[in-house]
Amino acid sequence: MTESFQFYAPTRLIAGRGSVAQVPELLKPHAEEKTLVVTDRGLVQAGIVQLLTDVLDAAGCAYTLFDAVEPNPPIRVVEEGFQQYQSEGCGPIVIVGGGSSIDTAKAIGVLATNGGNIEAHFAPANVPNRIPYTIAVPTTYGTGSEVTPFAVITDNNHFKAAVRGPEIIPDVGILDSDFAVGLPMPVAAATGMDALTHAIESYVATTSNPLADASALHAIRLVADNLRQAASSDGNHEATENMLLASALAGVAFSQTLLGNVHAMSHPVSGHYGVPHGVANAILLTRVMDFNVIACPDRFAEIAAALGEDVTDLSEMEAATLAVEAVEALSNEVGIPPDLTTAGADPQGIPVLSEDAMKSVNISLNPRKTILQDVVSLYEQSF
Numbered sequence: 001m002t003e004s005f006q007f008y009a010p011t012r013l014i015a016g017r018g019s020v021a022q023v024p025e026l027l028k029p030h031a032e033e034k035t036l037v038v039t040d041r042g043l044v045q046a047g048i049v050q051l052l053t054d055v056l057d058a059a060g061c062a063y064t065l066f067d068a069v070e071p072n073p074p075i076r077v078v079e080e081g082f083q084q085y086q087s088e089g090c091g092p093i094v095i096v097g098g099g100s101s102i103d104t105a106k107a108i109g110v111l112a113t114n115g116g117n118i119e120a121h122f123a124p125a126n127v128p129n130r131i132p133y134t135i136a137v138p139t140t141y142g143t144g145s146e147v148t149p150f151a152v153i154t155d156n157n158h159f160k161a162a163v164r165g166p167e168i169i170p171d172v173g174i175l176d177s178d179f180a181v182g183l184p185m186p187v188a189a190a191t192g193m194d195a196l197t198h199a200i201e202s203y204v205a206t207t208s209n210p211l212a213d214a215s216a217l218h219a220i221r222l223v224a225d226n227l228r229q230a231a232s233s234d235g236n237h238e239a240t241e242n243m244l245l246a247s248a249l250a251g252v253a254f255s256q257t258l259l260g261n262v263h264a265m266s267h268p269v270s271g272h273y274g275v276p277h278g279v280a281n282a283i284l285l286t287r288v289m290d291f292n293v294i295a296c297p298d299r300f301a302e303i304a305a306a307l308g309e310d311v312t313d314l315s316e317m318e319a320a321t322l323a324v325e326a327v328e329a330l331s332n333e334v335g336i337p338p339d340l341t342t343a344g345a346d347p348q349g350i351p352v353l354s355e356d357a358m359k360s361v362n363i364s365l366n367p368r369k370t371i372l373q374d375v376v377s378l379y380e381q382s383f
């Protein structure tokens with residue numbers, strides 16, 4: 001018997017190479033309004049945004065480009081984007097970008113329909129009104145933000161705060177491999193390991209449920225089978241599409257369950273030291289898995305099998321331990337730095353990082369009960 005649970009995944013996902021061509025049709029009910037396109041300058045310079053704007057131009061869709069998104073997006077950028085949204089009289093929002101762009105756009109959308117300043121909507125506050133019609137075209141395969149009810153915004157004290165609620169889930173996600181193929185290996189590795197972290201943390205969370213489990217386990221299989229190929233090649237559309245599916249599936253899973261110690265601990269590392277989210281996660285993931293194994297060895301044994309390990313004739317604990325080793329091997333192969341010091345964070349920050357990590361709701365959902373001293377010790381092992 002399981003306790004009562006919900007599974008809510010309302011985003012319409014359109015997958016397949018070239019599916020960006022469907023955006024003008026999707027925008028038709030909003031044809032009277034200008035679209036705000038949210039992205040970053042790197043994607044403009046790389047010609048990726050043009051894959052969308054060519055389609056919009058050809059269809060005669062009116063839009064204005066906001067390309068000032070920054071990694072670990074700060075409040076200031078949300079405010080700038082909202083100013084442009086208002087001054088241009090925009091309606092729908094289309095995002096071309098990774099988690100930072102999608103999260104920034106969600107926060108702009110919150111201001112558009114809810115007013116106030118974004119801090120007023122940081123969790124635990126809720127978002128009463130639905131954001132404008134929003135289409136996300138992910139250019140990385142990490143956050144799954146195209147399907148999640150979360151936007152992570154860095155406040156003025158380097159704290160990564162969340163805006164959350166069903167009203168901020170995008171309407172449509174376009175999983176088009178043209179937008180994510182041939183990523184630089186460090187970006188592919190970091191974002192792919194973020195998706196894997198979402199799937200693993202969701203699968204072992206105390207809030208897991210059978211429907212989220214199905215999404216999480218298949219996401220783990222897809223990452224294990226495709227991340228190496230997607231990260232190491234320039235034109236592997238099949239592996240890229242599978243990673244986009246993995247990222248969205250993992251996003252669906254953790255939207256139901258939330259996460260665990262890895263995300264509680266990685267957000268402060270990125271907030272204070274700018275370490276890419278997926279890199280911080282990947283480094284912390286093996287340490288936290290090792291810490292968690294005794295709480296649910298059966299679940300970790302399943303994860304080992306999903307990662308492609310041969311678990312026949314192994315005890316549950318032996319199989320569970322293999323899951324940790326398999327993640328470590330994958331991390332190494334795709335070039336994740338071995339520890340947080342190498343990744344650019346400072347071990348002197350451990351007391352502050354630990355205090356910040358303990359503020360996260362994710363700590364209470366971690367399968368093994370975790371107190372401040374555990375977090376300090378996990379950080380010490382990770383630096």
Ligand SMILES: [Fe+2]
Nearest residue numbers: 143194198277
């Ligand atoms: Fe994440």
